[in-house]
Amino acid sequence: MAYWLFKTEPDAFSIDDLQQAPQQSTFWEGIRNYQARNFLRDDVQVGDQVFIYHSSCKIPAVVGIATVTKGAETDPHQFDLSSDYYDAKSSKDNPRWVGVTLCYQQHMPRPVTLKAIKADDAITELALKKAGRLSIMPVTDAEWTHICQLGGTE
DNA sequence: GCCAACGTTGGC
DNA sequence: GCCAACGTTGGC
Numbered sequence: 715m716a717y718w719l720f721k722t723e724p725d726a727f728s729i730d731d732l733q734q735a736p737q738q739s740t741f742w743e744g745i746r747n748y749q750a751r752n753f754l755r756d757d758v759q760v761g762d763q764v765f766i767y768h769s770s771c772k773i774p775a776v777v778g779i780a781t782v783t784k785g786a787e788t789d790p791h792q793f794d795l796s797s798d799y800y801d802a803k804s805s806k807d808n809p810r811w812v813g814v815t816l817c818y819q820q821h822m823p824r825p826v827t828l829k830a831i832k833a834d835d836a837i838t839e840l841a842l843k844k845a846g847r848l849s850i851m852p853v854t855d856a857e858w859t860h861i862c863q864l865g866g867t868e
Numbered sequence: 869g870c871c872a873a874c875g876t877t878g879g880c
Numbered sequence: 881g882c883c884a885a886c887g888t889t890g891g892c
Contacts, residue, residue: 723890747875770890828891847874847889870892877886 717853738818750850775825784815822865
């Protein structure tokens with residue numbers, strides 16, 4: 715079992731949207747970055763735990779936890795001409811992009827802000843800290859536990 | 869809305 | 881396969 719952090723823009727899809735989705739689940743679509751894709755395709759497993767992180771918003775923060783309930787599947791939007799996620803260079807024979815299915819688990823009682831993460835000397839590995847545009851990133855066991863404590867979860 | 873950082877593209 | 885130009889992300 716592994717730990718991850720997935721970014722999302724709350725204006726587009728927030729932790730509340732996930733909680734209110736049918737079965738509190740959603741197909742995590744629209745990942746269009748190769749490094750993130752490789753994690754989704756090769757490493758993310760059913761049962762893995764995921765921090766949901768809100769980006770491009772007033773207070774960027776880890777806001778909740780979800781569970782992976784289904785592994786990598788082809789993201790259908792890459793073939794949808796009317797979608798923002800359409801990719802002319804992807805083919806059905808060899809689809810370029812995948813997504814996984816997440817199920818809502820809980821909100822952080824206290825969101826763990828980017829500011830707090832950056833200021834925290836115990837968090838050194840997290841890719842978020844080194845900035846970058848990676849939208850799916852691994853979280854170490856120790857940092858998962860630490861961020862859970864900061865957020866007030868068990 | 870600005871702009872730095874960085875991933876992607878494409879010409880050579 | 882290099883690298884400049886370009887586009888996007890995302891914090892501020």
